[in-house]
Amino acid sequence: MDLRDRPQDSAFRAEVRQFLEEHLVGEFAELGGRGGSGDETFGFDVRLRWEKVLAAGGWTGLAWPTEYGGRGASMTEQVIFHEEYVRAAAPGRVSVMGEGLLGPTLIHYGTEAQKARFLPPILAGTELWCQGYSEPDAGSDLANVKTRAARDGDEWVITGQKVWTSLAHQSDWCFVVCRTDPESRRHKGLSYLLVPMDQPGVEVRPIMQLTKTSEFNEVFFDGARTHGDNIVGAEGEGWRVALATLAFERGVALLGHQLGFVREFQRIVAVAQANGRSRDPVIRQLLAQAHAELTIMRYNTLRSLSGIDGPVAPPEASIAKLYWGSWHRRLGELAIDVIGPGALVLEGNDPAAYELDEFQRPFLFSRAETIYGGSNQIQRNIIGERVLGLPPEPKGGT
Ligand SMILES: Cc1cc2nc3c(=O)[nH]c(=O)nc-3n(C[C@H](O)[C@H](O)[C@H](O)COP(=O)(O)OP(=O)(O)OC[C@H]3O[C@@H](n4cnc5c(N)ncnc54)[C@H](O)[C@@H]3O)c2cc1C
Secondary structure, three states: OOOOOOHHHHHHHHHHHHHHHHHOOHHHHHOOOOOOOOOOOOOHHHHHHHHHHHHHOOOOOOOOOHHHOOOOOOHHHHHHHHHHHHHOOOOOOOOHHHHHHHHHHHHHHOOHHHHHHHHHHHHHOOOOEEEEOOEOOEOOOHHHOOOEEEEEOOEEEEEEEEOOOOOHHHOOEEEEEEEOOOOOOOOOOEEEEEEEOOOOOEEEEEOOOOOOOOOOEEEEEEEEEEEOOOEEOOOOEHHHHHHHHHHHOOOOHHHHHHHHHHHHHHHHHHHHHHHOHHHOHHHHHHHHHHHHHHHHHHHHHHHHHOOOOOOOOOOHHHHHHHHHHHHHHHHHHHHHHHHOHHHHOOOOOOOOOOOOOOOHHHHHHHHHHOOOOOOHHHHHHHHHHHHOOOOOOOOOOO
């Protein structure tokens, strides 16, 4: 694989850079690249305005086909865009669920009417989405979904509870996996519905996280309604659609993630050099190891992205997820070691008003990264069964 830019890549890179130089100014630049996973509450309104600036410049829906308003960018162009985006310290995106998950799902499985209704406001940054999959008894075991939906005339009526729903409190719509055949079990009889959030039958209750912010929520549906046409795929065939969305959760955005890790790692090295901890042989060894692993991660990701056009399928996706989730958690621990005992102390005397610093926040939040998007144990199961050919995990029940 040749990692150097070809002339057309250099031209595209220059175009991205120019856009960012001209538009990433004022309140957008002041965010200093913050926002996004683990930091979602930071500068949300400004980031929402930034989404519209990106949209006006034609930089949303990069990977979407041009016929649906996207840019139809090649994988190389997407990688370049993410590299430049992180390098410029542009703000964390607010429309990840809509642009990265629901949009591609609708493009593949939606009706033309659904595409016409829902894709343009995602691209414009005027409608935000959340993912209604997990429930109290259905996380890793998603097929155990119990939220029900029944037809009432022209509408679906939804009743049940979702949990850990990221950004539900900011979202206009939710894509909900629910059981439309009350007699069905497991992955049969599920459907994939698009449900408006702003209605009396939907209650969103924020969950306080370890980081003291509330990025995710419990969502209660109590007779919530959506139009009968707002079903993606056939009734009872929602499992296939739900899995497709999960596959889109991986992909080129991964690389943007890792470039963010590079900046984080460099800041930790700078702190170690400034406070003298880089002279400690154990710390030096851990920093060198983290650097080597980060480089391996980058090349592995580029390898799994090369030659594909769409979601990254398992097992590559599972290997990548297990690797970056675990690596980032170790980096958080290393940052705390580098700073020393002071890292355990919060700024300020008022426990109700403390702010985590740039190392404490990822140290705490990175714990979540080995859980969401499929926990480490689930990724190991997939690798064990599909790569190593180990005996399948025993399934419960008879
Ligand atoms: C920050 C964050 C954001 C999230 N955002 C969303 C969202 O927007 N929408 C949404 O729907 N969900 C979201 N989730 C939920 C996430 O998808 C689930 O947490 C995840 O699927 C795990 O499910 P669970 O929490 O129910 O844990 P469980 O499935 O109950 O697992 C508990 C433990 O048992 C282990 N385990 C479970 N089954 C097996 C098995 N078969 N073999 C070995 N070990 C096993 C797990 O690895 C884990 O350690 C989010 C989670 C986090 C942390």
